[in-house]
Structure formats: C-alpha cells, structure tokens
Amino acid sequence: MMETAFTPFTAIIGGALIGLSAVMLMWSVGRIAGISGIVAGAMFEGGNERSWRLVFLLGLLVGAFLAALFTGALIDVKSVASTPMLIVAGLLVGVGTRMGGGCTSGHGVCGVSRFSQRSLVATAVFMASGIVTVFVLRHLLGEGV
Template identity: 75%
Template sequence: MVESTMFTPWEAIAGGCLIGSAAVLLMWSMGRIAGISGIVAGALTESGGERSWRLSFLAGLFFGAIVAAYFSGALVGVQSVASMPVLVAAGLLVGLGTRMGGGCTSGHGVCGISRFSLRSVVATMVFMASGGVTVFVIRHLLGEGV
C-alpha cells in the first residue's frame, strides 16, 4: 500500500524559490540555461572550464540533496520498491526521452516557460501528460504500487 505524503506548502515554496534562484543565477552569471540533461551531456563531452562549471553544478545538486535529506530526516525508513536493474533501465529511458524531447523538465519547464518559449510550453505539457498517463496505467490498470 502506498502511503500518502503530507502537503507542506512552505517547504514547496522555499524549494521552488531555490530552484528559480539557481536558474536565474546560472543565466545571469554564465548565460546558460539550467537544463539538467544538457548540463549532464556537456559534463560528459566538454573539457576545461566548460566541463568544470557543469561538474560543480551537478555536485551541488547531488550533495545539496544529501545534506537536505539528512537534516530533514526525509529518507528515514525509505526503501525503493524497484530493483536496481529496473532503476537503471528507468534512468536510461528518462535520458533517452530528454534527448528526444530536446531537454528536460528543468530546461523546458523552469527555464523555457519563464522565457515564454512556445516549444517549452508544449514540451512541458507533453511531459506532464505522459507522467499522468504512466501513473494511471501503473496504478489503476496494472495494480502496481497500490
């Protein structure tokens, strides 16, 4: 059975402000869009200073999440319901989807929509609809995670 989580609007607002601030800071300081899939792709292919800022940004995401989870106690007792092969396959499919979609939710949903990009609005609508359909199929048609 899936436990429901408590809605915490202040934490959600604070998180949104931090994400928006990071996107603005990256655009202001480096002229770059904070699209994580593009940052990861560049970290794997670029060199020198271009690669350094990307790796620093990704390290900040990773370690920032660990620090936040540790101090909030958010991960106490959390266990994955999927096996490692399923998690790896899911990650690869997400990566494939971001390449096919020309970006991810951070690039399109946060940065693209704020720049009034019609392409990003459409991409974000497709991301959200796909997520909704996936949850419906898995929970209601396949009966998983219920």
C-alpha cells in the same frame, strides 16, 4: 495505497531555491539550467565548460545530501518499484529527454518562464506522460500500490 503529505512551506522554499539557482546560473555563465544538457556537457566538454558543469552537479548532490541530513527526509524512503522497472524507467526518461531536446528543468523551469512555445509544449507532454504512466502503473498493472 501509498500516501504523500503535501507540505506547502517546503514546496515554496524548494521552488524558490530552484528558481534562484536557474537565475544565478544564467547570470553567472549565461546558460540555462537544463540538467540533462549540463550532464552531457560535463561528460563530453573540456576546460571551463566542464568545470562549471561539474561544480553545478556537485552542488545538486551536496544540497540534496544536506537537506536529507538536516530534515531526515530520506530515512523512510523505500522504492516501490522493482530494479528492472527502475532500469527501464531510467532508459525511457533518457530517450525522452533526447527526443524532447531537454528535460523538465530546462523546459519546465527555464523555458516556461521565458514563454518558449517549444518548452510549453514539451512541459505539457512531460506532464501528460507522467499522468498516463502513473495511471497505467498503479491502476492497470498494480505497481507501487
């Protein structure tokens, strides 16, 4: 079975940076840091709307790259799922995001912190779905073991 080490220090730093970026985005452009909405707007909006969205997304990619570069975190990462499984998973996440009216960053980070009832329900559904998915894949189908 695959094990993951819990590192509270990096988790606290990462969570604080996510919260800070959400606050900075709300303060600077008055928008919620929901990544699915930011990506959709970057694809279909124009002008200033597209610009800030592209800068935000570029920051996500650059930040992840720099974190991996300085920590070596991605050196040993190997997918335990097959390519078809990853494609199906990605499509299901996309469909779920549209059905839920947002993603974990919009609902789970920004909505829950505002005590939005819709976001509390959506986040509970995200978490329950994740728990059921891991149980089915690992214990019933034997994937990723």
